[in-house]
Amino acid sequence: KAGVTQTPRYLIKTRGQQVTLSCSPISGHRSVSWYQQTPGQGLQFLFEYFSETQRNKGNFPGRFSGRQFSNSRSEMNVSTLELGDSALYLCASSLAGQGNEQYFGPGTRLTVT
Amino acid sequence: QKEVEQNSGPLSVPEGAIASLNCTYSDRGSQSFFWYRQYSGKSPELIMSIYSNGDKEDGRFTAQLNKASQYVSLLIRDSQPSDSATYLCAVNANTGFQKLVFGTGTRLLVSP
Numbered sequence: 001k002a003g004v005t006q007t008p009r010y011l012i013k014t015r016g017q018q019v020t021l022s023c024s025p026i027s028g029h030r031s032v033s034w035y036q037q038t039p040g041q042g043l044q045f046l047f048e049y050f051s052e053t054q055r056n057k058g059n060f061p062g063r064f065s066g067r068q069f070s071n072s073r074s075e076m077n078v079s080t081l082e083l084g085d086s087a088l089y090l091c092a093s094s095l096a097g098q099g100n101e102q103y104f105g106p107g108t109r110l111t112v113t
Numbered sequence: 114q115k116e117v118e119q120n121s122g123p124l125s126v127p128e129g130a131i132a133s134l135n136c137t138y139s140d141r142g143s144q145s146f147f148w149y150r151q152y153s154g155k156s157p158e159l160i161m162s163i164y165s166n167g168d169k170e171d172g173r174f175t176a177q178l179n180k181a182s183q184y185v186s187l188l189i190r191d192s193q194p195s196d197s198a199t200y201l202c203a204v205n206a207n208t209g210f211q212k213l214v215f216g217t218g219t220r221l222l223v224s225p
Contacts, residue, residue, distance in 0.1 A: 031211050043157070043201065043215040056210040090156055092213075099145035099164065099205050102213060104156040 002027065004093050004105035012111045018079040021108045025072050025093030032074040033102060034066060037088040046089075049074050050096060081112045116140060119202050119216035127224055132189040134219050136202030139183065145205035146178055148187045151218065152198045161187060192223045 005024045013019050025032050034046040045058040049068035066076040072093075078085055088109050092102035118137045126132045134148075145164055149157035161176040163169045163185065169176045175188040185204075189196055199218040206212045 033211050033213070035213075042217045043203075043213075045212050045214070048211045050211075056212050058212070088156075094211055100211065101147065101159055101162050102211065103159060104149075107156045 004091060004103055006089075006091050006105040006108050008108060009106060010109045010111075012113060013081050014113055015081055015083060017081050018077060019081060019110060020075055020077045021089055021091075021110075023074045023076075023091030023093075023105060025074070025091075026103060028095070029093035029103075030072050030096045031094045031100070031102075032068055032072060033092045033094070034074070034076050035090045035092065035104075036060075037090060037107075038086075043090070046076065078110075083112050086110060086112045115216075116206075116214045117202055117204050117216040119200075119219045121217055122220040123222045124219055125222045125224065126192050128192060128194060130192050130223075132192045132196065132221055132223070134187040134189075134200050134202075134221065136185045136187075136216055137183055138185070138202075138204045138214075140204065140206060140214075141180075141183060143204045143206065146176070146185045147203040147205075147213070148174075148176060148185075149201040149203060149215075150196075150198045151201055157201055189221075192221075194223045194225050197221055197223045 033048040048056045068074045094100040094102045148161040151157045163176040177186045201218045202216040203213040
Protein backbone atom coordinates (compact mmCIF):
# COMPACT_ATOMS: atom_id res chain seq x y z
CA LYS A 1 0.00 0.00 0.00
CA ALA A 2 1.21 3.47 -0.80
CA GLY A 3 1.83 5.70 2.19
CA VAL A 4 0.55 9.16 2.96
CA THR A 5 1.65 11.70 0.39
CA GLN A 6 1.96 15.44 0.84
CA THR A 7 2.58 18.18 -1.67
CA PRO A 8 4.51 20.32 -2.00
CA ARG A 9 7.44 19.12 0.06
CA TYR A 10 9.02 22.54 0.39
CA LEU A 11 7.56 26.00 0.15
CA ILE A 12 8.89 29.51 0.63
CA LYS A 13 6.38 32.30 1.08
CA THR A 14 6.40 35.95 2.08
CA ARG A 15 4.61 37.41 5.08
CA GLY A 16 1.02 38.25 4.29
CA GLN A 17 0.65 35.65 1.56
CA GLN A 18 -1.51 32.57 1.82
CA VAL A 19 -0.63 28.94 1.21
CA THR A 20 -2.45 25.68 0.50
CA LEU A 21 -0.99 22.32 1.40
CA SER A 22 -2.30 19.00 0.15
CA CYS A 23 -2.47 15.54 1.68
CA SER A 24 -3.51 12.19 0.20
CA PRO A 25 -4.17 9.54 2.85
CA ILE A 26 -3.44 5.83 2.71
CA SER A 27 -6.03 4.04 0.61
CA GLY A 28 -9.01 3.15 2.79
CA HIS A 29 -8.19 5.64 5.52
CA ARG A 30 -10.96 8.13 6.06
CA SER A 31 -9.56 10.24 8.89
CA VAL A 32 -6.97 12.89 8.14
CA SER A 33 -5.29 14.94 10.86
CA TRP A 34 -2.92 17.86 10.49
CA TYR A 35 -0.09 18.78 12.84
CA GLN A 36 2.43 21.59 13.03
CA GLN A 37 5.96 20.85 14.20
CA THR A 38 8.35 23.58 15.33
CA PRO A 39 11.55 23.38 17.39
CA GLY A 40 10.02 25.48 20.14
CA GLN A 41 6.53 24.01 20.43
CA GLY A 42 7.06 20.48 19.19
CA LEU A 43 4.22 18.64 17.47
CA GLN A 44 0.85 20.34 17.87
CA PHE A 45 -2.55 19.23 16.64
CA LEU A 46 -4.24 21.52 14.12
CA PHE A 47 -7.44 19.71 13.12
CA GLU A 48 -8.96 16.41 12.08
CA TYR A 49 -11.31 15.64 9.21
CA PHE A 50 -13.52 12.64 8.67
CA SER A 51 -16.13 12.24 5.93
CA GLU A 52 -15.55 15.80 4.77
CA THR A 53 -16.34 17.16 8.26
CA GLN A 54 -13.99 18.78 10.73
CA ARG A 55 -14.40 16.74 13.89
CA ASN A 56 -11.82 18.36 16.10
CA LYS A 57 -9.74 21.52 16.09
CA GLY A 58 -6.62 22.51 18.00
CA ASN A 59 -5.74 25.83 19.54
CA PHE A 60 -4.71 27.73 16.42
CA PRO A 61 -6.03 31.03 15.04
CA GLY A 62 -8.70 31.14 12.39
CA ARG A 63 -6.04 31.82 9.73
CA PHE A 64 -5.54 28.06 9.74
CA SER A 65 -8.29 26.18 7.97
CA GLY A 66 -8.79 22.96 6.14
CA ARG A 67 -11.14 20.80 4.22
CA GLN A 68 -11.57 17.23 3.11
CA PHE A 69 -12.87 15.95 -0.18
CA SER A 70 -15.11 12.98 -0.88
CA ASN A 71 -12.07 10.84 -1.78
CA SER A 72 -10.60 11.61 1.70
CA ARG A 73 -7.87 13.85 0.31
CA SER A 74 -7.39 16.90 2.46
CA GLU A 75 -6.04 20.40 2.11
CA MET A 76 -5.05 22.92 4.70
CA ASN A 77 -4.82 26.64 4.12
CA VAL A 78 -2.97 29.31 6.02
CA SER A 79 -3.90 32.89 5.23
CA THR A 80 -1.99 36.08 6.03
CA LEU A 81 1.22 34.23 6.75
CA GLU A 82 3.37 35.29 9.68
CA LEU A 83 7.03 34.54 10.32
CA GLY A 84 5.97 32.26 13.17
CA ASP A 85 4.10 30.02 10.76
CA SER A 86 7.43 28.66 9.51
CA ALA A 87 7.24 25.00 10.42
CA LEU A 88 6.98 21.43 9.22
CA TYR A 89 3.32 20.68 8.50
CA LEU A 90 2.47 17.04 8.85
CA CYS A 91 -0.56 15.16 7.72
CA ALA A 92 -1.51 11.83 9.28
CA SER A 93 -4.13 9.36 8.15
CA SER A 94 -5.93 6.62 10.01
CA LEU A 95 -8.93 4.37 9.85
CA ALA A 96 -12.08 5.87 11.28
CA GLY A 97 -12.53 5.85 15.01
CA GLN A 98 -10.77 7.16 18.05
CA GLY A 99 -7.48 5.60 18.99
CA ASN A 100 -6.58 4.09 15.65
CA GLU A 101 -2.96 4.26 14.61
CA GLN A 102 -2.02 7.39 12.69
CA TYR A 103 0.53 7.27 9.90
CA PHE A 104 2.37 10.41 8.92
CA GLY A 105 3.27 11.71 5.52
CA PRO A 106 6.68 13.21 4.75
CA GLY A 107 5.51 16.70 5.61
CA THR A 108 5.64 20.09 3.94
CA ARG A 109 8.43 22.37 5.09
CA LEU A 110 7.06 25.94 5.00
CA THR A 111 9.41 28.88 5.33
CA VAL A 112 7.93 32.36 5.69
CA THR A 113 10.26 35.28 4.97
CA GLN B 114 1.74 20.38 34.10
CA LYS B 115 2.32 19.29 30.52
CA GLU B 116 -0.13 16.77 29.13
CA VAL B 117 2.60 14.37 27.99
CA GLU B 118 6.05 14.53 29.52
CA GLN B 119 9.30 12.99 28.36
CA ASN B 120 12.90 13.53 29.34
CA SER B 121 14.48 15.37 26.41
CA GLY B 122 17.80 13.53 26.78
CA PRO B 123 20.04 12.80 25.11
CA LEU B 124 19.99 9.25 26.35
CA SER B 125 23.29 7.68 25.42
CA VAL B 126 23.70 3.90 25.31
CA PRO B 127 26.38 1.65 23.81
CA GLU B 128 25.58 -0.62 20.91
CA GLY B 129 23.94 -3.84 22.06
CA ALA B 130 22.56 -2.35 25.28
CA ILE B 131 18.91 -1.88 26.26
CA ALA B 132 17.57 1.64 25.86
CA SER B 133 14.69 2.59 28.17
CA LEU B 134 12.49 5.53 27.25
CA ASN B 135 9.82 6.85 29.56
CA CYS B 136 6.70 8.96 29.27
CA THR B 137 4.02 10.16 31.68
CA TYR B 138 0.63 11.62 30.80
CA SER B 139 -1.90 13.68 32.69
CA ASP B 140 -5.29 12.70 31.22
CA ARG B 141 -6.39 9.68 33.22
CA GLY B 142 -9.09 8.91 30.65
CA SER B 143 -6.61 8.39 27.79
CA GLN B 144 -7.00 5.01 26.10
CA SER B 145 -4.49 4.86 23.26
CA PHE B 146 -0.73 5.27 23.41
CA PHE B 147 1.88 5.35 20.70
CA TRP B 148 5.61 5.57 20.18
CA TYR B 149 6.99 7.26 17.11
CA ARG B 150 10.57 7.45 15.91
CA GLN B 151 11.72 10.57 14.12
CA TYR B 152 15.05 10.88 12.37
CA SER B 153 16.44 14.36 11.88
CA GLY B 154 14.72 16.08 8.97
CA LYS B 155 12.17 13.29 8.55
CA SER B 156 8.56 12.78 9.63
CA PRO B 157 7.52 10.62 12.61
CA GLU B 158 7.32 6.89 11.98
CA LEU B 159 4.98 4.75 14.07
CA ILE B 160 6.85 1.95 15.82
CA MET B 161 4.48 0.79 18.58
CA SER B 162 0.91 1.18 19.75
CA ILE B 163 -0.44 -0.04 23.07
CA TYR B 164 -3.95 0.08 24.48
CA SER B 165 -4.00 -2.26 27.50
CA ASN B 166 -2.00 -2.42 30.71
CA GLY B 167 1.06 -4.61 30.48
CA ASP B 168 3.71 -5.30 27.89
CA LYS B 169 3.53 -5.50 24.13
CA GLU B 170 6.51 -6.82 22.20
CA ASP B 171 7.40 -6.35 18.54
CA GLY B 172 10.84 -7.52 17.54
CA ARG B 173 13.43 -5.58 19.52
CA PHE B 174 10.81 -3.16 20.84
CA THR B 175 8.66 -3.59 23.95
CA ALA B 176 6.06 -1.05 25.00
CA GLN B 177 4.84 -1.04 28.58
CA LEU B 178 1.69 0.64 29.86
CA ASN B 179 0.59 1.30 33.42
CA LYS B 180 -2.63 3.30 33.40
CA ALA B 181 -2.82 3.49 37.21
CA SER B 182 0.53 5.28 37.27
CA GLN B 183 -0.17 7.08 33.97
CA TYR B 184 3.10 5.82 32.63
CA VAL B 185 4.21 4.47 29.26
CA SER B 186 7.65 3.19 28.40
CA LEU B 187 9.54 1.84 25.42
CA LEU B 188 12.40 -0.61 25.68
CA ILE B 189 14.74 -1.14 22.77
CA ARG B 190 16.82 -4.30 23.09
CA ASP B 191 20.14 -4.82 21.33
CA SER B 192 20.30 -1.12 20.45
CA GLN B 193 21.92 -0.30 17.12
CA PRO B 194 23.48 2.96 15.90
CA SER B 195 20.60 3.12 13.40
CA ASP B 196 18.24 3.46 16.38
CA SER B 197 19.73 6.90 17.08
CA ALA B 198 16.77 9.23 16.66
CA THR B 199 14.20 11.18 18.63
CA TYR B 200 11.46 9.03 20.15
CA LEU B 201 8.09 10.68 20.56
CA CYS B 202 5.46 9.47 22.99
CA ALA B 203 1.91 10.25 21.86
CA VAL B 204 -1.40 9.87 23.64
CA ASN B 205 -4.79 9.99 22.00
CA ALA B 206 -6.71 12.65 23.86
CA ASN B 207 -9.97 11.50 25.42
CA THR B 208 -12.09 13.58 23.05
CA GLY B 209 -13.86 10.86 21.13
CA PHE B 210 -11.92 11.79 18.00
CA GLN B 211 -8.46 11.43 16.56
CA LYS B 212 -6.17 13.90 18.29
CA LEU B 213 -2.67 12.94 19.32
CA VAL B 214 -0.95 14.87 22.07
CA PHE B 215 2.81 14.52 21.81
CA GLY B 216 5.60 14.76 24.28
CA THR B 217 8.64 16.78 23.33
CA GLY B 218 10.59 13.62 22.54
CA THR B 219 13.66 11.89 23.89
CA ARG B 220 16.80 11.95 21.80
CA LEU B 221 18.53 8.57 21.79
CA LEU B 222 22.18 8.21 20.84
CA VAL B 223 23.57 4.71 20.33
CA SER B 224 27.34 4.63 20.11
CA PRO B 225 29.19 1.86 18.22
